[in-house]
Structures are given as C-alpha cells and as structure tokens.
Amino acid sequence: MEAIANRASDATGQQALESIVFLNGDFVPLSQAKVPVLDRGFIFGDGIYEVVPAYAGRLFRWPEHLARLKRSLAKIRIENPYTDTQWLSLIESLLKRHPWSNQFIYLHITRGVAKRDHAFPKSAQPTVFAMSSELQALPQAQREAGVSAVTLDDQRWLHCDIKSISLLGNVLARQAAVDADAAECIQFRDGQMTEGSSSNIWVVRKDEVLGAPVDHRILEGIRVGLMQVLCEACGLTYRTAAISREEVFRANELLLSSATKEVLAITKLDGQPIGSGKPGPVYHKLYQAYQQAIADNRGPEPTMA
Ligand SMILES: Cc1ncc(COP(=O)(O)O)c(C=O)c1O
Missing domain, CATH: 3.30.470.10 (Aminotransferase class 4, branched-chain amino acid transferase, N-terminal domain)
Known part of the structure; x- marks a missing residue:
C-alpha cells in the first residue's frame, strides 16, 4: 500500500x-x-x-x-x-x-x-x-454567512469532560450533521443543551452569552474560559445555565467555539433561521475580541535553534 x-x-x-x-x-x-x-x-x-x-x-x-x-x-x-x-x-x-x-x-x-x-x-x-x-483561516463565506447545525440526542458516554481519543460518539454525531448538509450538531441530553461534536455551543440572548454548565456532560473547551474573558472585554454578560431546546431555537444568535474555528456563528438550526439568519452583533464583537486576544498573545514562542 x-x-x-x-x-x-x-x-x-x-x-x-x-x-x-x-x-x-x-x-x-x-x-x-x-x-x-x-x-x-x-x-x-x-x-x-x-x-x-x-x-x-x-x-x-x-x-x-x-x-x-x-x-x-x-x-x-x-x-x-x-x-x-x-x-x-x-x-x-x-x-x-x-x-x-x-x-x-x-x-x-x-x-x-x-x-x-x-x-x-x-x-x-x-x-x-x-x-x-x-491552522488555516475558515473560508470567508463561512465567516460572513455563518454555518448550519442540526439538533441531536446526545448519545455519548458520561465522561465527556475527558478529552478522550475514544471519539466514536462524536464521530457519529458529526456524521449525522454532515448527512444533513450541516457543519455541526447541537446535542441535547435529558432536554438540556450539551455541546457540538467538536465544539462548545453558545446561546445569545440580548447581551447575554449562555453556555452549558461545565460538568461531566461536556468537554470544558479552552475557549470556555476565554469566552468569559472576551465577554467581559465586550461588555457582555457571561453565564452558564441549563438551556432547553426551546431556548436554543429562540436565541438571538447561536455561536460555536473551538481551537480551530475560534468563534463562529450558527445561523440555521434544523433548517430554521436563528435570529436574523445572519451572524449578529454579538458574534462580530466576540470575533473581533478573539482576534485582538491573538494579536495580544504573549504565549511561549519557539526558543530552540
Ligand atoms: C466535544 C468537544 N467539545 C468542545 C470542544 C472545544 O474545545 P477547545 O475550545 O479546547 O477547542 C472540542 C474541541 O475539539 C470538542 O471536541
């Protein structure tokens, strides 16, 4: 071979x-x-x-x-x-x-x-x-239009807080999204929002950014901590709470976050537009703040010859 x-x-x-x-x-x-x-x-x-x-x-x-x-x-x-x-x-x-x-x-x-x-x-x-x-920038079209997602029952195990290489549940969840022509899924366990197949999900209500409780049902993305910092910088309220399906569909905006996608707008869920159907003002603020955090990053740089 x-x-x-x-x-x-x-x-x-x-x-x-x-x-x-x-x-x-x-x-x-x-x-x-x-x-x-x-x-x-x-x-x-x-x-x-x-x-x-x-x-x-x-x-x-x-x-x-x-x-x-x-x-x-x-x-x-x-x-x-x-x-x-x-x-x-x-x-x-x-x-x-x-x-x-x-x-x-x-x-x-x-x-x-x-x-x-x-x-x-x-x-x-x-x-x-x-x-x-x-690490390639996402296509401009995705930044401008946002992406679609589908809702799914969360059928994974109960140690989602571990960044395990046993990813079959996440693989099946992502494939269900791809089969529905969507970029990501939003999963629900016992009627409460958990996360995407490889991202955390955020519900925007006015100037409040809501995330799922950080417990064994989700992976604590490194962008979860960052989201708190960015919200503060943007004058937005950050909160974690149990979030129902109805609340997700009623969001003014939906966002996802991950290391490779940074923060991205979800503008359609199960074929229905979310809010205006376009990336909204909170997305734009948080994306700008994210880019500023990258520009200000003083993390370790290579020192070896
Ligand atoms: C299931 C899951 N949730 C959330 C995330 C987001 O984590 P991070 O912000 O560290 O990329 C990921 C990233 O791969 C993930 O696989």
Whole structure:
C-alpha cells in the first residue's frame, strides 16, 4: 500500500516537505511513524489528546491546554510521561520544523502497548505522538454567512469532560450533521443543551452569552474560559445555565467555539433561521475580541535553534 504522507509547501511555496512528527522521543517523517497494533490506543481507544493552536509561532493559551492535558491524564490514570518543560520543548521543536505561520499541535497519549486485556497493564509505557498541521483561516463565506447545525440526542458516554481519543460518539454525531448538509450538531441530553461534536455551543440572548454548565456532560473547551474573558472585554454578560431546546431555537444568535474555528456563528438550526439568519452583533464583537486576544498573545514562542 502506498505510504500516506502529509505534504505541505514551504514558506516560499517552492518545495514540498513531508511533515515531521514526534513519536516516543523521536522526530520522524509522518510516513515512518509506526505504532504496534497492540497499542491500547488502537485496541481500546485508551488514551487522551489535546489540540493547541499557535499563531505566528506562539502557542495560544498553552497553560490552559497543559492543565487540561494533565487533568485528562489523571482522570484515566495515565502517569504524565513528561515535565512541563519537556512538553513545551517538544511542541516548540514541532513548530520550528514547519513553515506555516499559524499551526495547531495535536498531542496524543495512550496507555501504551500490552497484551490485550481490558484492565490496566502493570508495566506499559505511555505512547506519545504529536504532530503539527497548518491552522488555516475558515473560508470567508463561512465567516460572513455563518454555518448550519442540526439538533441531536446526545448519545455519548458520561465522561465527556475527558478529552478522550475514544471519539466514536462524536464521530457519529458529526456524521449525522454532515448527512444533513450541516457543519455541526447541537446535542441535547435529558432536554438540556450539551455541546457540538467538536465544539462548545453558545446561546445569545440580548447581551447575554449562555453556555452549558461545565460538568461531566461536556468537554470544558479552552475557549470556555476565554469566552468569559472576551465577554467581559465586550461588555457582555457571561453565564452558564441549563438551556432547553426551546431556548436554543429562540436565541438571538447561536455561536460555536473551538481551537480551530475560534468563534463562529450558527445561523440555521434544523433548517430554521436563528435570529436574523445572519451572524449578529454579538458574534462580530466576540470575533473581533478573539482576534485582538491573538494579536495580544504573549504565549511561549519557539526558543530552540
Ligand atoms: C466535544 C468537544 N467539545 C468542545 C470542544 C472545544 O474545545 P477547545 O475550545 O479546547 O477547542 C472540542 C474541541 O475539539 C470538542 O471536541
């Protein structure tokens, strides 16, 4: 079978380069990164991940991402294999090896390789994989028109607070959206809004921005904390609350947030326009504030030669 290589143009656009990834201490071309089939990530989905954006070479909200990575590891009882400095230096090294101005780093840690048995192995070493991809701006048309979403029953498990690599529930949810020609879904559990398949969801009512309660039913996106900061900067009220289906449909605006989509307007839900059917004033304010936060970002930048 032909090797799968992630090819990208360099900064001058003249040369193709194969993406370099990190696997268990080594930097290797993506096509040469191999994991044994008995890795518990492959066999059980037994691991966690992180997605960290970097703008102009600087990580954005790295302390918050690192804290969530440690929380996810602790929740599934994998010992953190690296120090904070080691995590940062491996990421810096990946950023340096790729020409894109804006990148996102994918970190993936599994419980490691062991004989197949559900219980934790006694002596497995965690597998650590990391790669960088170009963080591309969303198409202008999506920014201007917003995107469609569909409502779905949340059929995932009850540990959605863990950024688990076992993503089948999220995969099925996203596919249901794609099958309905929508970009995302808005899920409901027991009649209350939870989140999207890979984003947090926000309901705007006048100048109030409402999110789902931060508990085991949703992933606490790094943009959840950021949303609080941005709302404050924009003079908007931020609140978490139980939100019903009716309240979602009655929203003046609906928004989603994630590392790669930043903040984006949802303008249609199950085929019905939300509010004016166009990205509204709160979206525009928050998007501007988000861009300002990126411009003001003083997160770590690459220091290695
Ligand atoms: C299920 C889920 N909720 C929320 C988010 C948003 O999290 P973040 O803001 O950290 O990207 C994601 C991101 O991938 C996600 O997968």
